[in-house]
Amino acid sequence: MSHSIVCTDLSFSWPDGTSVFEELDFAFGAGRTGLIGVNGSGKSTLLKLIAGELTPAGGSVSVTGRLGYLPQNLPLGASRTVSDLLGITPAREALHAIERGDLSEANYDAVVWDVEERARAELDRLGLTGVDLDRTVATLSGGETVMVGLAARFLAEPDVLLLDEPTNNLDLDARRRLYDAVASWTRTLVVVSHDRALLDLVDQIADLPARRTFGGTLSEYEEVLAVEREAAARMVRVAEGDLRRQRRELIEARTKLARRVRYGNKMYEQKREPKIIMQERKRQAEVSAGKHRTMHEEKVAAARERLAEAEEAVRDEGEIRVTLPATEVPAGRTVLELDGLRTAAGPIGDLVVRGPERVALLGPNGSGKTTLLRTILGEIPPGEGSVRLDVPARYLPQRLDVLEDALSLVDNVRAVAPAASVNAVRAGLARFLFRGARAERPAGTLSGGERFRAVLASLLLAEPAPRLLLMDEPTNNLDLASVRQLAQALSAYRGALVVVSHDLPFLESIGITRWVTLGPEGVTSSA
Structure with missing residues (x-):
């Protein structure tokens, strides 16, 4: 097959009926792919579907080759060891048993002779030189845990590797080691991340909300988006001008038709021509008026539609604009x-x-x-x-x-600014993109990105x-x-x-x- 991961007509919804995506088609081939999208667009969900941790509501996922997956939150246990996290404990136990003289067939079936050397080399490569294989997970920092999890995936040598926000909790040295490991990856890699430095190491960007792929890094993709948005902005200006022109023409046509109808009525009242001729002319004028009105109204509607399409093309995430x-x-x-x-x-x-x-x-x-x-x-x-x-x-x-999850955004801000009026608070929240009824939503109902903006608003x-x-x-x-x-x-x-x-x-x-x-x-x- 030409691709290592193929998602066809993929659909997924949460148990409460909330749809994450419908009829999604994506393919990931050899090389490094950065999967991007706003919070809540389904990036982590897509990785879980590919990894088989979730079942799609419709469509299919096909993976060619052995799969490795590093989730955001590793399944840990306080008593588990680094060896357990690396997945090499059975092989090590068999090796140690053979060294003690237990030459059973089961041990020979389970042993990997160089397992400890390979594990040690992988840990050292990722900066974990001081981490012993028998050290418990509970004693590791968050960054060390992520790097051990990463070492486990590299040690397994999968054909397809999925990484979900791997740089979270990593210090600068650990990030650099991760960047080096990613840059040297030669098989299929799909990484979900907001880390710009990491996303500038990939071979292609997959934009989940836009359902498009781009051959290049994040910086290169953003340059293309900037050009597209400028073109879309020009389209908006052209569409706005077209809509104004069509509206003027509609008004002018209505004025002319009104004059024509008044003239026909006057001629009919003065009876200057035979009745049958005047009635026919009146009928033709009404038909003509209807056709002209319909034609110009259709032009206005088409102009409105072109404007809406142009505005949709240029629409970007809201920008926070505050003065403090x-x-x-x-x-x-x-x-x-x-x-x-x-x-x-x-x-x-x-x-x-x-x-x-x-x-x-x-x-x-x-x-x-x-x-x-x-x-x-x-x-x-x-x-x-x-x-x-x-x-x-x-x-x-x-x-x-x-x-406070039970309080509205207005009440949350008033709790830290008790002297501010409700109108002043609402005006402040509007600058953080909470306008109208959105400012009255309970904090507990916010998405991740919305909650971040609300917290920022309450601070500032x-x-x-x-x-x-x-x-x-x-x-x-x-x-x-x-x-x-x-x-x-x-x-x-x-x-x-x-x-x-x-x-x-x-x-x-x-x-x-x-x-x-x-x-x-x-x-x-x-x-």
Whole structure:
């Protein structure tokens, strides 16, 4: 077969009847494919259907070759070991039994003589040199767990590999190792990701909502989209002009027909011609008027349809456009000062943040970045030293769990801005794309992308206005549109930022001014 994965007329709905997609046709051949789409478009669902973890409501999935699948959330158990996660425990046990002198047929059937060497080599390649095969999963960090799962898939040498958001929870070193592994992959790979650097390593982009594939990287695809949107924008302008012209012609035609009817009626009343001739002329005038009216109305309708099609072609994800003057911090003013700080995770040392700095807080997985943010906010007491906050601060946690699910968006914002009027809150939410009735929806009913925007709104619309924002891995699990919206919102923010992230393209897009790395000895800064 020419393709390793073929999806034909594929349909899937959730048990409550919510349709994810219908009659979907996609084919993935040899090479690396980046699968993109907004949150909720069905990317992870499609991978699960290909992997056989879900059953389609209609259509079929055909996979040629052995399949490997790395889901977002690996099935773990606290007592399981790295060896278990790699899937090599039976082969190792057989090897060790043979080494002890147990030469049973069952052991010879199960043994893989070089299993430990191959596993060790794969772990080392992915930066896990200090991870023992018998180490329990419970002692691994989130990033280490992902890399062990990835090592297991590479160790199995599948013909087709599916990766779902593999860079989540990975530090910069782990991401680079993942990039190298992906770049060297020669068989079929389909990866769902919002990581721009990863998506610029693929051979083609599959856009799920648009149901189209493009031969090239994400950056190249976005260049093509920009050209298409500009062409579509021109089509909108042409269609709008055509609609105005057709409306003018319709008005002019109606005016002429009205004059003709009035003239015919006048001639009939004055009886200047035989009655039968006048009645025929009146009938012809009415028929002609009807034809002209129908013709011009059809032209207007066609012009409206062309305009609607042009607008649909140019329609993009909504853009957040806010102005936040109250968040401004004068240049050089101290907003945060850490003095000899030690957190529960280890030493930090001294750090001063001045407005309106934009600080990226980096460090390997498990170094204590999240603990530091929570200590700054007072959620965790410092072990030693002190934290001084000189301005109002707000925190965006990884889990986005700062909203009350039972409350509407308006009420959630009013909870952090009690002095604001309902109209002011609704106006603020509209800038975050919650207009009209959408602002009254309970927070618990929001999709992932909507919830992210709602959390962002509650942070930036809070009173007093936050002049320091602390953000913990803000792009995790966000689709590309949401990442773009976050960058748009932060472009209007005038206070200081401290952002924990390993997403370098995102950090560059928000204008980071200082890079702070948290290591075993504390923090070090670089411009």
